[in-house]
Amino acid sequence: MSNQLSSLQILKSLSDATSELVKRLAPSIVSVNTRMTRGTGVILSPDGHIVTCSHVLGRAAQVRIGQKGRTFEATTLGFDPYSDVALLKAEEKHLTPVELGDSDKLTTGQFILALANPFNRQPTATSGIITSVGVTLRGWRSTAMENVIATDAKLNPGFSGGPLIDVTGKMIGLNAAYVWQRGIAVPINRVKNITDRLITGGKLRRAYLGIVSNTIQIPQEITSQTGLEQDTGVMIFQVEPDTPAKKAGLTMGDVIIKFNNQPITTFYDLPRLLTEDTINKKTKITILRGERIQELTITPTTAEDQNDE
16 A cells, blocks of 8 residues: 555656646747747747747748737747747847756656647647657758757647757757657757857858759669769759859759768758858869769859849
Protein backbone atom coordinates (compact mmCIF):
# COMPACT_ATOMS: atom_id res chain seq x y z
CA MET A 1 0.00 0.00 0.00
CA SER A 2 2.85 2.40 0.85
CA ASN A 3 4.55 1.68 -2.49
CA GLN A 4 1.29 2.42 -4.33
CA LEU A 5 0.87 5.67 -2.38
CA SER A 6 4.44 6.65 -3.15
CA SER A 7 3.89 6.08 -6.88
CA LEU A 8 0.72 8.20 -6.81
CA GLN A 9 2.55 10.97 -5.00
CA ILE A 10 5.31 10.93 -7.63
CA LEU A 11 2.76 11.07 -10.46
CA LYS A 12 0.84 13.90 -8.79
CA SER A 13 4.05 15.79 -8.17
CA LEU A 14 5.02 15.42 -11.84
CA SER A 15 1.54 16.46 -12.98
CA ASP A 16 1.50 19.52 -10.70
CA ALA A 17 5.00 20.55 -11.81
CA THR A 18 4.06 20.30 -15.50
CA SER A 19 0.88 22.33 -15.02
CA GLU A 20 2.76 24.96 -13.04
CA LEU A 21 5.40 25.18 -15.78
CA VAL A 22 2.78 25.84 -18.46
CA LYS A 23 1.08 28.43 -16.25
CA ARG A 24 4.40 30.20 -15.57
CA LEU A 25 5.28 30.39 -19.28
CA ALA A 26 1.84 31.52 -20.49
CA PRO A 27 2.67 35.28 -20.35
CA SER A 28 5.58 34.73 -22.78
CA ILE A 29 3.54 32.96 -25.49
CA VAL A 30 1.37 34.76 -28.06
CA SER A 31 -0.72 33.97 -31.11
CA VAL A 32 0.60 35.12 -34.48
CA ASN A 33 -1.96 35.68 -37.23
CA THR A 34 -1.78 36.89 -40.81
CA ARG A 35 -4.57 36.89 -43.38
CA MET A 36 -3.58 33.40 -44.49
CA THR A 37 -1.95 31.69 -41.53
CA ARG A 38 -2.19 31.15 -37.81
CA GLY A 39 0.67 30.19 -35.52
CA THR A 40 2.47 30.94 -32.28
CA GLY A 41 5.17 33.37 -31.19
CA VAL A 42 7.47 33.76 -28.20
CA ILE A 43 8.31 37.05 -26.46
CA LEU A 44 12.06 37.67 -26.37
CA SER A 45 12.22 41.13 -24.78
CA PRO A 46 10.01 43.38 -22.62
CA ASP A 47 9.92 46.03 -25.38
CA GLY A 48 8.17 43.81 -27.92
CA HIS A 49 10.57 41.57 -29.82
CA ILE A 50 8.79 38.32 -30.71
CA VAL A 51 10.20 35.29 -32.52
CA THR A 52 8.17 32.92 -34.68
CA CYS A 53 8.67 30.73 -37.78
CA SER A 54 9.15 32.42 -41.13
CA HIS A 55 6.67 30.03 -42.80
CA VAL A 56 3.98 31.29 -40.40
CA LEU A 57 4.42 34.82 -41.76
CA GLY A 58 5.03 34.16 -45.42
CA ARG A 59 5.77 37.65 -46.77
CA ALA A 60 3.34 39.47 -44.48
CA ALA A 61 4.69 42.82 -43.29
CA GLN A 62 1.95 43.46 -40.71
CA VAL A 63 0.91 40.79 -38.24
CA ARG A 64 -1.73 40.54 -35.51
CA ILE A 65 -0.45 39.35 -32.16
CA GLY A 66 -2.82 37.96 -29.53
CA GLN A 67 -2.48 37.35 -25.83
CA LYS A 68 -5.05 36.91 -23.06
CA GLY A 69 -7.88 37.66 -25.48
CA ARG A 70 -6.54 41.03 -26.64
CA THR A 71 -4.74 41.76 -29.92
CA PHE A 72 -2.12 44.24 -31.07
CA GLU A 73 -0.07 44.96 -34.19
CA ALA A 74 3.47 43.85 -34.92
CA THR A 75 5.89 44.54 -37.77
CA THR A 76 8.21 42.02 -39.39
CA LEU A 77 11.83 43.02 -38.76
CA GLY A 78 13.40 40.20 -40.75
CA PHE A 79 13.49 36.49 -41.36
CA ASP A 80 15.70 33.60 -42.43
CA PRO A 81 13.65 31.11 -44.50
CA TYR A 82 16.52 28.61 -44.51
CA SER A 83 16.43 28.32 -40.71
CA ASP A 84 12.66 29.07 -40.60
CA VAL A 85 13.13 31.90 -38.09
CA ALA A 86 11.41 35.30 -38.19
CA LEU A 87 11.52 38.29 -35.85
CA LEU A 88 8.60 40.63 -35.11
CA LYS A 89 8.46 43.94 -33.26
CA ALA A 90 5.32 44.97 -31.40
CA GLU A 91 4.82 48.44 -29.95
CA GLU A 92 3.70 46.97 -26.63
CA LYS A 93 5.79 47.55 -23.53
CA HIS A 94 6.39 45.63 -20.31
CA LEU A 95 5.94 42.22 -21.93
CA THR A 96 7.21 39.07 -20.23
CA PRO A 97 10.14 37.50 -22.08
CA VAL A 98 10.91 33.79 -22.01
CA GLU A 99 14.14 32.61 -20.41
CA LEU A 100 16.53 31.08 -22.93
CA GLY A 101 18.48 27.88 -22.40
CA ASP A 102 21.56 26.43 -24.11
CA SER A 103 20.80 24.06 -26.99
CA ASP A 104 24.45 22.96 -27.21
CA LYS A 105 23.93 21.00 -23.99
CA LEU A 106 20.89 18.98 -25.08
CA THR A 107 20.93 15.19 -24.88
CA THR A 108 18.79 12.40 -26.31
CA GLY A 109 16.15 11.24 -23.83
CA GLN A 110 15.75 14.66 -22.21
CA PHE A 111 12.15 15.45 -21.20
CA ILE A 112 10.57 18.41 -23.02
CA LEU A 113 7.33 20.36 -23.41
CA ALA A 114 6.09 21.95 -26.63
CA LEU A 115 3.78 24.93 -26.09
CA ALA A 116 1.48 26.89 -28.40
CA ASN A 117 -1.24 29.54 -28.39
CA PRO A 118 -2.53 29.96 -31.97
CA PHE A 119 -6.08 30.95 -30.94
CA ASN A 120 -5.28 33.67 -28.40
CA ARG A 121 -6.50 31.64 -25.47
CA GLN A 122 -4.66 29.71 -22.79
CA PRO A 123 -1.53 27.94 -24.07
CA THR A 124 -1.82 24.31 -25.14
CA ALA A 125 0.93 21.78 -24.51
CA THR A 126 2.29 18.43 -25.59
CA SER A 127 5.15 16.55 -24.00
CA GLY A 128 7.78 13.98 -24.86
CA ILE A 129 11.51 13.43 -25.02
CA ILE A 130 14.29 14.49 -27.35
CA THR A 131 14.78 11.60 -29.78
CA SER A 132 17.71 13.08 -31.72
CA VAL A 133 19.98 16.11 -31.59
CA GLY A 134 21.68 17.51 -34.68
CA VAL A 135 19.31 15.97 -37.24
CA THR A 136 19.33 17.12 -40.87
CA LEU A 137 15.80 17.29 -42.25
CA ARG A 138 15.70 17.01 -46.04
CA GLY A 139 12.83 17.47 -48.43
CA TRP A 140 10.66 19.69 -46.20
CA ARG A 141 9.39 22.93 -47.75
CA SER A 142 11.79 22.38 -50.70
CA THR A 143 14.85 22.93 -48.57
CA ALA A 144 16.93 21.29 -45.87
CA MET A 145 17.09 22.15 -42.18
CA GLU A 146 20.49 21.41 -40.72
CA ASN A 147 21.18 20.32 -37.15
CA VAL A 148 17.66 20.55 -35.79
CA ILE A 149 16.13 18.95 -32.68
CA ALA A 150 13.79 15.98 -33.14
CA THR A 151 11.30 14.96 -30.42
CA ASP A 152 8.38 12.57 -30.10
CA ALA A 153 6.07 15.40 -28.99
CA LYS A 154 3.11 15.66 -31.35
CA LEU A 155 2.84 19.17 -32.79
CA ASN A 156 -0.67 20.07 -33.88
CA PRO A 157 -1.46 22.81 -36.44
CA GLY A 158 -0.64 26.19 -34.91
CA PHE A 159 2.34 24.95 -32.89
CA SER A 160 4.80 26.41 -35.40
CA GLY A 161 6.67 29.30 -33.80
CA GLY A 162 6.02 28.10 -30.26
CA PRO A 163 8.70 27.26 -27.71
CA LEU A 164 10.28 23.91 -26.97
CA ILE A 165 10.86 23.95 -23.21
CA ASP A 166 13.09 21.96 -20.86
CA VAL A 167 12.14 20.93 -17.33
CA THR A 168 13.51 24.16 -15.86
CA GLY A 169 11.19 26.28 -18.03
CA LYS A 170 13.89 27.53 -20.37
CA MET A 171 13.31 27.72 -24.11
CA ILE A 172 15.67 25.33 -25.91
CA GLY A 173 14.14 25.39 -29.39
CA LEU A 174 11.61 26.94 -31.77
CA ASN A 175 8.96 24.44 -32.88
CA ALA A 176 8.87 24.40 -36.69
CA ALA A 177 7.22 21.25 -38.04
CA TYR A 178 5.74 17.83 -37.37
CA VAL A 179 6.99 15.41 -40.00
CA TRP A 180 7.51 11.67 -40.06
CA GLN A 181 5.90 11.48 -36.59
CA ARG A 182 8.56 13.70 -35.12
CA GLY A 183 8.40 17.21 -33.76
CA ILE A 184 11.13 19.36 -35.31
CA ALA A 185 12.56 22.42 -33.56
CA VAL A 186 15.26 24.94 -34.46
CA PRO A 187 17.91 25.00 -31.67
CA ILE A 188 17.64 28.10 -29.51
CA ASN A 189 21.32 29.03 -29.92
CA ARG A 190 20.77 29.38 -33.67
CA VAL A 191 17.53 31.28 -33.08
CA LYS A 192 19.32 33.65 -30.71
CA ASN A 193 22.15 34.25 -33.18
CA ILE A 194 19.65 35.17 -35.91
CA THR A 195 17.39 37.35 -33.76
CA ASP A 196 20.32 39.17 -32.12
CA ARG A 197 21.54 40.24 -35.55
CA LEU A 198 18.08 41.39 -36.59
CA ILE A 199 17.49 43.28 -33.34
CA THR A 200 20.72 45.24 -33.80
CA GLY A 201 19.78 46.15 -37.36
CA GLY A 202 21.92 43.57 -39.11
CA LYS A 203 20.80 41.68 -42.19
CA LEU A 204 20.87 37.97 -42.84
CA ARG A 205 22.55 37.43 -46.17
CA ARG A 206 22.82 34.22 -48.15
CA ALA A 207 24.85 33.66 -51.26
CA TYR A 208 23.05 33.50 -54.59
CA LEU A 209 24.01 31.79 -57.85
CA GLY A 210 21.00 32.37 -60.10
CA ILE A 211 20.08 28.84 -61.17
CA VAL A 212 17.13 26.48 -61.14
CA SER A 213 18.32 22.96 -60.35
CA ASN A 214 17.50 19.58 -58.87
CA THR A 215 19.11 16.28 -57.91
CA ILE A 216 19.78 13.74 -60.68
CA GLN A 217 21.31 10.28 -60.95
CA ILE A 218 24.58 10.21 -62.87
CA PRO A 219 24.77 7.24 -65.30
CA GLN A 220 27.18 4.52 -64.20
CA GLU A 221 29.11 4.59 -67.48
CA ILE A 222 29.93 8.26 -66.89
CA THR A 223 31.05 7.75 -63.28
CA SER A 224 33.24 4.85 -64.43
CA GLN A 225 34.69 6.78 -67.35
CA THR A 226 35.46 9.92 -65.32
CA GLY A 227 36.45 8.21 -62.07
CA LEU A 228 33.76 10.15 -60.25
CA GLU A 229 33.21 8.89 -56.69
CA GLN A 230 29.56 9.97 -56.44
CA ASP A 231 26.57 8.74 -58.40
CA THR A 232 24.34 11.80 -57.93
CA GLY A 233 24.71 15.51 -58.55
CA VAL A 234 22.67 18.66 -59.13
CA MET A 235 21.65 19.37 -62.73
CA ILE A 236 21.05 22.95 -63.84
CA PHE A 237 17.73 23.37 -65.66
CA GLN A 238 17.86 27.15 -66.00
CA VAL A 239 20.44 29.92 -65.67
CA GLU A 240 19.07 33.39 -64.97
CA PRO A 241 20.55 36.24 -67.04
CA ASP A 242 23.18 38.57 -65.54
CA THR A 243 23.74 36.31 -62.52
CA PRO A 244 26.88 34.80 -61.00
CA ALA A 245 26.08 31.48 -62.69
CA LYS A 246 25.78 33.13 -66.12
CA LYS A 247 28.98 35.11 -65.64
CA ALA A 248 30.84 31.97 -64.56
CA GLY A 249 29.87 30.17 -67.75
CA LEU A 250 27.40 27.70 -66.28
CA THR A 251 24.74 26.49 -68.66
CA MET A 252 21.63 24.35 -68.77
CA GLY A 253 22.53 20.67 -68.54
CA ASP A 254 25.65 21.14 -66.42
CA VAL A 255 25.73 18.89 -63.35
CA ILE A 256 27.25 20.49 -60.26
CA ILE A 257 29.32 17.93 -58.33
CA LYS A 258 31.39 20.18 -56.05
CA PHE A 259 31.16 23.68 -54.61
CA ASN A 260 34.11 25.16 -52.74
CA ASN A 261 35.71 21.68 -52.87
CA GLN A 262 32.73 20.17 -51.01
CA PRO A 263 30.73 17.35 -52.69
CA ILE A 264 27.30 18.27 -54.04
CA THR A 265 25.19 15.12 -54.16
CA THR A 266 21.68 16.53 -53.63
CA PHE A 267 19.73 19.72 -54.20
CA TYR A 268 19.89 20.36 -50.44
CA ASP A 269 23.69 20.57 -50.32
CA LEU A 270 23.91 23.89 -52.15
CA PRO A 271 21.86 26.01 -49.70
CA ARG A 272 23.97 24.63 -46.86
CA LEU A 273 27.20 25.75 -48.56
CA LEU A 274 25.95 29.09 -49.90
CA THR A 275 26.80 30.87 -46.67
CA GLU A 276 27.42 34.56 -46.07
CA ASP A 277 31.18 33.86 -46.14
CA THR A 278 31.01 32.99 -49.86
CA ILE A 279 29.33 36.26 -50.93
CA ASN A 280 31.54 38.21 -53.36
CA LYS A 281 34.28 35.61 -52.95
CA LYS A 282 35.73 33.75 -55.93
CA THR A 283 34.86 30.11 -55.35
CA LYS A 284 35.62 26.94 -57.25
CA ILE A 285 32.64 25.07 -58.69
CA THR A 286 33.15 21.66 -60.28
CA ILE A 287 30.71 20.46 -62.93
CA LEU A 288 30.09 17.50 -65.15
CA ARG A 289 29.54 18.78 -68.68
CA GLY A 290 28.69 15.98 -71.05
CA GLU A 291 31.26 13.31 -70.20
CA ARG A 292 33.96 15.65 -68.90
CA ILE A 293 34.63 17.10 -65.46
CA GLN A 294 35.39 20.83 -65.54
CA GLU A 295 36.30 23.34 -62.89
CA LEU A 296 35.03 26.93 -63.10
CA THR A 297 35.26 29.96 -60.82
CA ILE A 298 32.06 31.61 -59.58
CA THR A 299 31.55 34.69 -57.43
CA PRO A 300 28.23 34.43 -55.56
CA THR A 301 26.31 37.61 -54.80
CA THR A 302 23.02 37.99 -52.91
CA ALA A 303 19.49 38.03 -54.23
CA GLU A 304 19.17 41.61 -52.93
CA ASP A 305 22.27 42.71 -54.84
CA GLN A 306 20.89 41.07 -57.95
CA ASN A 307 17.60 42.95 -57.65
CA ASP A 308 19.47 46.24 -57.32
CA GLU A 309 21.28 45.81 -60.63
